[in-house]
Amino acid sequence: MPTTSAPDEHLRLEGIGVSFGAVNVIPSLDLSVRKGEMVAFLGPSGCGKTTTLRIIAGLNKPSRGSIMVGGRDITHLPIHDRDMGMVFQSYALFPHMDVSHNVQFGLQMRNVPAREAEKRAAQALEMVQLGHLAHRKPKELSGGQQQRVALARALVIEPSILLLDEPLSNLDAKLRDEMRVQIRALQQQSGITAVFVTHDQVEALSMCDRVVVMRGGHVEQFGTPTEVYERPATAFVANFVGRTNRLKGALTAEGILTGAGQQLRSATRLPAGAVDILVRPHRIRLQETGEADNKVQGTVSTITFIGDLVQYGVSVGGEEIVVEEATRRGRSPLAAGDSVTLGWSAEDTLIYPAGEK
Structure with a gap:
């Protein structure tokens, strides 16, 4: 039975499924996007995120289910009747047209008068700070x-x-950073509802109001960037969104006993049994001297300098724990073979059933 729509809901996918022959690429997907928000589909290659975007656009047809926009069923409407704008990974600009005419193209297809189309294109180019390049060809940009x-x-x-279909994947790292800020600012300025596909967690977390994490055609978690990062619903989400250490352990009435023989504390409510313990590298403190929920002794085995970060590999009872610290000028670095005490909080100790991937 269809669920009741939220008052501010703008896009709704209900029971969307995609099958290619006997293969269910997307078994059944339900999703609600609010008006004016930006939502990212995040996940590894083959998870179904691009297929979902193409279904929304009308480039692919769903095998089942419905798509609603503003309360209107657009499931079977052709692309040109869906009132959607799309930015492709390859940009798809017309090489024989100058910048202004590239921008005017969609207006011309909608029979907007030439003078009005030229005016609106000029305004759009000013919005993206390219008004001065209106008469250049794409190859000159x-x-x-x-x-x-x-x-x-x-x-x-x-x-x-x-x-937006992986809109930043063809740019270098510095330009990606700049464009993330610009696209988000333009989206907020215009108040438009936006959906984009990415495999880059930084893009998803920094640009969006909410994030859909997908795997194997299923939604693993749908929430705000903070929810997805701080309270991952599954071990897959925890591993895919951010970096983690993964240790084997067993949950007992007294606490968590790791494979390294260390007893740890967590805020988990899982029943007793075998578990996997996940801790993010930057949440672990090196050379812990104060109070900490969890403290373990180890030996530095590897040191990797990454500019703004230093990654330490610490051997603890036969298991390797990676710790990340911000670099600080003038600080004497640790050396391989140094003994260290690691500390972190119970809240940062994520626990999942053993073997969950």
Whole structure:
């Protein structure tokens, strides 16, 4: 039975399924996106995130289920009747057109008068700070500039929903950082509902109001970036979103006994039995001297310098625990073979049934 829509719901996927022959790529997916929010589909290759985006756009047809936008059923509408703007991974700009005419193209397809189309294209290009490049061809632009042209072309038609398919994957690291900020600012400025696909957790966490973590055609977790990172629903989410140490252990009435022979504390409510213990590297303190819920002794085995971080591999009872610390000028670094005490809180000790992947 369909569930009642939330008052601010704008996009709804209900029972969406995709089958290719006997293979269920997406068994059944239910999702609600609020008006004006930005939602990311995050997950590894083959998880179904791009297929879902293409179904929303109308590029693929679902085998079952329905798609509602603003209370209207668009499941079987053709692409051009869905009122959506899309930014592709490859940008898909027309090489023979200048920037202005690339942006005007969607308006022309909607029979907007030439003078009005030119005016709206100029406004869209000013919004993405490219008004001065209106008469250049795409080949004369940098990757970041081409990305902004594609974004202006999608926004100029004033779509009901903006769809972005891995929009930053072709940019270098520094430009990705800049474009993340710009795209998020434009989305908030325009108030448009936006959905985008990424395999990059930093993009998802930094740009979005909520994140859909997918695996094998299923939604593992749908929540705010803070919820997904701090309270991962499954071991898969904890491992995929952020870095973790994974230790084997057993949950007892007294606490958690790890394979390294250390008794740890956690806020878990799981029943007694074999468990996997996950702790994020940056939540562990080196050379712990104060009070800590969990303290273990170990020996530094490896040291990796990553500019803003130093990663220490610490051997604890035959298991390796990775610890991350921000680099600080003037601090004497640890050396391989040094003995250290590691400490972290019970709240940062994530516990899942053993073997959950």
